[in-house]
Amino acid sequence: MIDLGISKIALIGVVALVVIGPEKLPRVARTLGAWLGKAQRYVSDVKAEVNRSMDLEELKKMRESVEGAAQAVESSIQTQASDFEKSWAESTVELNASLEPSFPVYKRPQKNWRLKQGAVPNWYKARSGVRTKALSGAARVARYRPTRLS
Known part of the structure; x- marks a missing residue:
């Protein structure tokens, strides 16, 4: 690459000042800086893409x-699973032939959900004073509102 030291940069600056002139030098320097920045960004984008x-x-x-x-x-x-299934089938053929189901098949009980019963009997609830019916807030206010004396 080009070896630019301080003395060479200063020499280039003096030549540019003489050739371009002091009035146009700042504008040329800005343009040159913008071009260098664009070139650096382009090179970094190419490096990143590579x-x-x-990767x-x-x-x-x-x-x-x-x-x-x-x-x-x-x-x-898959090959081991197929080998295992073959050996399992061979070993269970004799066992399945000798065993017949000697136990009854489970049948789920038929429950009638309309006849659901509570755990505590109703006579015990009535005797101990447990509320069996719920009142809404408005019904409770109406029921327990004190009577007015006129």
Whole structure:
């Protein structure tokens, strides 16, 4: 790359001052700075894109290797499962033939939900003074409102 020291930069500045002139130099310097900034941003974007593409390629390779390993494991599990099912079927054929269900099949009891009973009998509730009917707020106020004396 170009080796620019302080002395070379100062020399370039003096030449630019003489050639361009003191009136146009600030505007030229701003334009040159803007172009350099755009160039730096463009270079950094290109670097980032290259890094992204390299990372993407690495991730694709890693994904392919993981998928290959997963398929190998899945195929081995399927073969082992089919072998197990065959051996299980062979070993249980004799057992199933000799055993017949000697117990009755469970039947769920038929409950009538309309006849649901409470745990405490009604006669006990009546004797102990437990409320069996709920009153709304307005009904309770009307029932317990004191009578007016006229």
